[in-house]
Amino acid sequence: MLFYILRRFLYTLPIAIGVSLVCFALVHLAPGDPISAILPENASPQLIEEVKTAYGFDKPLPIQYLYWLGNVVSGDLGTSIMTRRAVLSEVIPAVGNTLILAACAVLIGFVVGIGLGTIAGYNSGSILDKAVTAFAITGVSVPHYWLGMVLIVLFSVNLGWLPATGMGSLGSGELPFTLDGLKHIILPAMTLAVIPAGIIARSVRATVSEVRKQDFVQTLYAKGLTSRYVFVHVAKNAAPTVLAIMGLQLAQLLGGSILVETVFAWPGTGFLLNAAIFTRDLPILQGTILVLSIFFVVTNLAVDVLQMMLDPRVKRV
Amino acid sequence: MSDQAATFSGAIPDTVKTERSRSFWQAVFRRLSRDPLTMICAAILLAIVLIAIFAPWIAPNDPYKTSMVRRLKPPGTPGYWLGTDELGRDMLSRLIYGGRLSLFMGFTPVVVATFIGGTLGVIAGYAGGRINMAIMRLIDVFYAFPSVLLAVAISGALGAGIVNGLVSLILVFIPPIARVAESVTTQVRTQDFIEAARATGASGARIVTGHVLSNVVGPILIYASSLISVSIVIASGLSFLGLGVSPPLADWGLMLNTLRQSIYIAPVNAVLPGVMIFTTSMCFNLMSDGLRSAMDVKG
Numbered sequence: 001m002l003f004y005i006l007r008r009f010l011y012t013l014p015i016a017i018g019v020s021l022v023c024f025a026l027v028h029l030a031p032g033d034p035i036s037a038i039l040p041e042n043a044s045p046q047l048i049e050e051v052k053t054a055y056g057f058d059k060p061l062p063i064q065y066l067y068w069l070g071n072v073v074s075g076d077l078g079t080s081i082m083t084r085r086a087v088l089s090e091v092i093p094a095v096g097n098t099l100i101l102a103a104c105a106v107l108i109g110f111v112v113g114i115g116l117g118t119i120a121g122y123n124s125g126s127i128l129d130k131a132v133t134a135f136a137i138t139g140v141s142v143p144h145y146w147l148g149m150v151l152i153v154l155f156s157v158n159l160g161w162l163p164a165t166g167m168g169s170l171g172s173g174e175l176p177f178t179l180d181g182l183k184h185i186i187l188p189a190m191t192l193a194v195i196p197a198g199i200i201a202r203s204v205r206a207t208v209s210e211v212r213k214q215d216f217v218q219t220l221y222a223k224g225l226t227s228r229y230v231f232v233h234v235a236k237n238a239a240p241t242v243l244a245i246m247g248l249q250l251a252q253l254l255g256g257s258i259l260v261e262t263v264f265a266w267p268g269t270g271f272l273l274n275a276a277i278f279t280r281d282l283p284i285l286q287g288t289i290l291v292l293s294i295f296f297v298v299t300n301l302a303v304d305v306l307q308m309m310l311d312p313r314v315k316r317v
Numbered sequence: 318m319s320d321q322a323a324t325f326s327g328a329i330p331d332t333v334k335t336e337r338s339r340s341f342w343q344a345v346f347r348r349l350s351r352d353p354l355t356m357i358c359a360a361i362l363l364a365i366v367l368i369a370i371f372a373p374w375i376a377p378n379d380p381y382k383t384s385m386v387r388r389l390k391p392p393g394t395p396g397y398w399l400g401t402d403e404l405g406r407d408m409l410s411r412l413i414y415g416g417r418l419s420l421f422m423g424f425t426p427v428v429v430a431t432f433i434g435g436t437l438g439v440i441a442g443y444a445g446g447r448i449n450m451a452i453m454r455l456i457d458v459f460y461a462f463p464s465v466l467l468a469v470a471i472s473g474a475l476g477a478g479i480v481n482g483l484v485s486l487i488l489v490f491i492p493p494i495a496r497v498a499e500s501v502t503t504q505v506r507t508q509d510f511i512e513a514a515r516a517t518g519a520s521g522a523r524i525v526t527g528h529v530l531s532n533v534v535g536p537i538l539i540y541a542s543s544l545i546s547v548s549i550v551i552a553s554g555l556s557f558l559g560l561g562v563s564p565p566l567a568d569w570g571l572m573l574n575t576l577r578q579s580i581y582i583a584p585v586n587a588v589l590p591g592v593m594i595f596t597t598s599m600c601f602n603l604m605s606d607g608l609r610s611a612m613d614v615k616g
Contacts, residue, residue, distance in 0.1 A: 014454065015454075015458055015461050016461075018454075018455075018457070019458060019461050021458075022458065022462070023470075026470060026471070026474040029474045029475060030474045030476070031475065031476055137599065137602055137606070140602060141546055141598040141599040141601075141602045142599075143550045143591055143594045145557050145591075146590075146591030146595065147591075149573070149577065149580060149587060149588050149591065150591070152580060153580060153587070158584070251463060252463045252464070254463060255462070255464065255465045256465045256466075258466065258469055258558070259465065259554050259557065259558065263577070273469060277469075277473040277559075277560065282474070285474065289462075289466060292466055293461060293462050293463075293466065296461060296463055297461050300461075
């Protein structure tokens with residue numbers, strides 16, 4: 001088992017390096033010089049040279065990359081062009097806010113997805129099954145940024161029940177579970193949960209009905225087990241597949257929250273990225289994307305290891 | 318299934334094989350035509366596409382003509398069935414014209430990515446060994462980003478614009494398509510009929526074009542068709558963020574973006590463009606599902 005974890009970890013390392021390369025390249029992909037954004041238009045050639053040397057832009061690209069990677073590993077993601085603050089000190093609170101939102105969305109998405117998927121898998125072919133499939137397809141197809149707007153129109157503009165934007169008391173670092181905080185998180189979390197709920201419901205339905213067709217389920221019934229106990233066995237067998245999909249969804253949520261955060265003015269990574277794009281604050285853009293994608297890589301690693309612990313058959317593949 | 322098994326077997330003479338494979342496609346179309354949901358979706362999509370193509374003849378008003386006096390008129394206003402937007406432009410005409418860019422931005426990346434990703438995947442799957450390693454590890458790196466994040470990152474760095482939006486979406490869709498292409502090609506490569514073709518002295522290129530492609534194109538296309546709906550939603554999402562299509566062009570995502578400010582004054586107008594994105598994406602999803610079950614491809 002340790003060997004498997006080690007091998008999986010070694011496999012992740014080159015991917016993490018590749019991800020860092022892509023993030024490094026982002027700044028150089030951008031039109032114009034990376035330093036043109038921080039200098040006035042009429043800067044003298046001498047000043048340009050000085051700034052280039054100061055930021056290390058006069059060195060060849062591979063050297064620049066290693067220099068940058070060294071800084072990143074020691075926790076220095078550069079300085080924001082707009083605020084002049086360290087990128088990390090801007091990114092960390094934003095990641096925290098995104099995680100709060102993603103965690104709530106994951107909770108809703110997983111509970112709804114697993115519940116509906118199991119019901120549909122146990123009643124395949126029935127009207128219930130068709131209703132769940134319809135919900136799942138809708139969840140997968142709906143543009144969630146638009147769904148967010150529709151929810152705002154319904155619950156904030158028309159009914160006036162819930163606030164449309166912001167974090168409320170959640171943002172001020174107070175106790176996270178005040179009524180005000182909950183009110184602010186309901187709409188964005190529900191919006192963000194729709195896609196994973198749909199995808200999970202779909203795959204749980206497929207997995208459960210697949211497992212139920214296997215011979216051992218017939219044997220369990222023949223042994224005289226009640227359906228409640230058979231369900232435990234079915235759940236155990238369906239768990240690894242479902243877990244893998246859920247892990248992937250959790251990680252996708254972090255990236256997908258950009259659009260939802262924009263709709264609800266939620267001060268997370270999406271909000272930060274949006275601001276960085278319009279002010280052409282490339283260090284912030286680069287730093288946020290690096291942190292999020294490394295998070296994504298690590299989540300995938302954790303899911304793989306967890307899946308192996310639950311189902312030793314995975315190891316042999 | 319028996320039709321499929323026939324196309325997989327290399328022992329059947331050429332004439333019989335083509336006849337059989339034609340009947341496979343006939344079976345697919347027969348099954349599709351008996352699937353009412355898929356046919357309804359196909360009809361809706363066809364209508365949306367035709368309306369977009371013939372927009373100049375169908376749209377009742379000029380989609381770019383602004384007017385300060387008739388801003389944000391509600392739907393049902395005489396002459397402006399679906400109301401007007403925040404600059405007084407006719408919503409219906411803009412929705413009709415918007416289909417052109419939105420469909421183009423959703424469809425093109427999948428087509429290009431299917432070509433590039435499919436080629437990479439087939440090469441990696443057929444060549445195996447080091448070439449496979451090199452291609453697939455590179456793909457894995459891009460696969461390590463959440464898709465929306467990668468699209469936003471690339472077009473955010475490149476800046477707004479239709480071409481930059483397309484480039485970022487193509488890069489997002491190459492990895493998943495290459496992965497599917499690689500895995501089906503690897504499966505086909507180990508089949509007996511490939512071995513038989515090799516034994517008759519056929520070259521690598523001949524085997525790939527003559528035997529491998531015909532067996533992997535179906536699954537790849539089915540997978541690609543399921544990406545169109547994702548692509549339309551993400552492409553509109555980019556425009557919604559202010560990346561991708563820029564004003565004053567008509568695009569559903571961009572319309573959502575600019576109308577978002579008016580959500581308290583004219584909520585119905587503000588959410589209308591999303592209805593179009595949702596309908597299109599939903600129909601593509603259902604059609605892809607219908608196609609998948611008609612071709613009986615698993616996965």
